[in-house]
Amino acid sequence: MDTQQPVINTFIRCFTVGIFNTILMVLFNSGVSVAQDAVFAWSRDESTLADVAMLLILVFIARRQPAVIKPITISAAVILLGIIGTTLCAFGVAAGEPFALVVGVLLHSPLDTWGIVIWLLACSTLDTRRACICFAGSSCIGYVIAYLVGLVHSYLLEAVVSCICSIFVVLLCLAPVQQLFRRLLDVGAPIDQEIAQPQTFLPFSHTFYVFIFAFSMAFGFALRCEDTSNSLLSTIANFAAAGTVLIYALKRRENLKVDALFIASIALVIAGFMLVLPADTRTDTVAAPILIVGYMCFELLTWLALTAAASRNSASAIPTVCWGTATSYLGIVAGVLVWMAPNLFLEPFIKGDNLLQTILVSILIITLVIYALVTRRAFEFDATIAGIAPDAPAPHVEVCFIDSLANSCQQAAKKYNLTPREAEVMTLLAHGNKSSHIQQELTIGANTVKYHVKNIYAKLGVHSQQELIDLICQS
Numbered sequence: 227m228d229t230q231q232p233v234i235n236t237f238i239r240c241f242t243v244g245i246f247n248t249i250l251m252v253l254f255n256s257g258v259s260v261a262q263d264a265v266f267a268w269s270r271d272e273s274t275l276a277d278v279a280m281l282l283i284l285v286f287i288a289r290r291q292p293a294v295i296k297p298i299t300i301s302a303a304v305i306l307l308g309i310i311g312t313t314l315c316a317f318g319v320a321a322g323e324p325f326a327l328v329v330g331v332l333l334h335s336p337l338d339t340w341g342i343v344i345w346l347l348a349c350s351t352l353d354t355r356r357a358c359i360c361f362a363g364s365s366c367i368g369y370v371i372a373y374l375v376g377l378v379h380s381y382l383l384e385a386v387v388s389c390i391c392s393i394f395v396v397l398l399c400l401a402p403v404q405q406l407f408r409r410l411l412d413v414g415a416p417i418d419q420e421i422a423q424p425q426t427f428l429p430f431s432h433t434f435y436v437f438i439f440a441f442s443m444a445f446g447f448a449l450r451c452e453d454t455s456n457s458l459l460s461t462i463a464n465f466a467a468a469g470t471v472l473i474y475a476l477k478r479r480e481n482l483k484v485d486a487l488f489i490a491s492i493a494l495v496i497a498g499f500m501l502v503l504p505a506d507t508r509t510d511t512v513a514a515p516i517l518i519v520g521y522m523c524f525e526l527l528t529w530l531a532l533t534a535a536a537s538r539n540s541a542s543a544i545p546t547v548c549w550g551t552a553t554s555y556l557g558i559v560a561g562v563l564v565w566m567a568p569n570l571f572l573e574p575f576i577k578g579d580n581l582l583q584t585i586l587v588s589i590l591i592i593t594l595v596i597y598a599l600v601t602r603r604a605f606e607f608d609a610t611i612a613g614i615a616p617d618a619p620a621p622h623v624e625v626c627f628i629d630s631l632a633n634s635c636q637q638a639a640k641k642y643n644l645t646p647r648e649a650e651v652m653t654l655l656a657h658g659n660k661s662s663h664i665q666q667e668l669t670i671g672a673n674t675v676k677y678h679v680k681n682i683y684a685k686l687g688v689h690s691q692q693e694l695i696d697l698i699c700q701s
Contacts (some may be wrong), residue, residue, distance in 0.1 A: 248368025
């Protein structure tokens with residue numbers, strides 16, 4: 227019983243945070259953003275781009291100097307900035323002052339972004355079934371609470387509730403992620419491991435992230451064409467989607483498959499876009515909720531996949547979570563632009579003609595269907611996650627081989643037809659050196675090191691630095 231207590235505590239914390247995050251998302255995309263857009267039309271998009279900027283900064287730092295990221299210090303800073311930002315946003319909306327609103331949005335965004343990151347990192351300590359129950363169950367409760375808060379139709383109330391929720395998200399997640407950040411001090415920089423052990427990392431261009439971008443475009447498009455006056459319909463639809471996922475997770479006690487959510491997601495998104503094509507107000511009213519529900523199903527899938535991938539390798543946990551979330555936000559911005567092209571930017575020229583929107587939506591549908599059909603033959607979320615190699619201990623060379631290692635490296639270079647530069651890189655790898663040391667020793671860049679290591683591994687038939695060391699020592 228004692229061994230289960232920390233897991234139960236983490237689950238309760240993550241579940242509670244999930245409720246807060248759902249409230250935040252619903253309030254932001256309904257009442258809060260509507261009131262802010264009335265003062266500055268691009269406030270929601272500004273917030274999204276600010277989130278992307280912070281996530282990319284975290285990716286850059288986490289891949290090179292993860293020890294620099296101090297969770298307590300960052301949390302204190304973003305909470306302070308969030309309170310100031312919320313105050314400025316409230317003043318900007320009340321006084322109709324765009325400058326105060328813009329500054330307030332920029333100051334508040336890091337609080338929400340950091341909260342999402344450490345929440346997903348905390349959830350990565352749970353198994354897939356518990357994580358799925360956490361995401362779906364907390365969403366059901368959060369949708370109801372957010373709808374009730376929205377009935378008051380008070381921007382100040384929604385802004386204050388959002389800020390309080392953001393602060394609690396950060397505070398509740400700090401304890402579960404402390405062990406992960408301490409572990410990062412031992413495993414070293416991910417960029418070094420990515421070169422030495424490429425099988426432990428997902429490339430940023432992986433199909434996994436492409437799907438995240440594509441479905442987020444649907445969400446961004448739906449946000450702009452959604453009729454916010456019919457919030458009850460969206461709440462019911464989202465509650466039903468989250469409830470269905472929750473029932474699925476509760477029934478599947480073992481072998482819960484992440485891919486099971488994908489089929490429902492893509493069917494809903496395609497159906498939503500098909501309803502947009504007629505350009506009829508009646509179908510548009512139904513299309514937006516269907517698109518949003520499709521995205522919400524995929525968002526649950528994304529959270530599950532990101533946390534599962536992060537749990538496989540703690541060194542890549544922060545870059546994986548941050549890059550996946552940034553990709554989602556960029557997809558939302560792209561979807562917004564797709565809607566704005568015919569409905570805002572080109573409206574003076576097309577004068578109400580829906581042909582351009584029909585063409586753009588048709589291209590989205592065709593591209594999504596073709597890409598899904600082509601990639602699904604070789605790509606599955608569950609298989610991709612399972613294919614990520616877990617954390618491995620730092621490569622080491624046995625003392626008895628140190629004296630003969632240089633000679634063994636020379637023989638291996640001749641045997642496997644390595645180039646002179648590849649031989650130099652292989653020798654440094656065989657001595658247990660990291661990528662950063664190889665770059666400094668040979669005065670070459672990280673991408674050049676990665677290129678040489680890839681060629682060396684292919685020629686020697688190995689997949690990690692430790693396998694290379696073992697092969698050289700055995701020879």
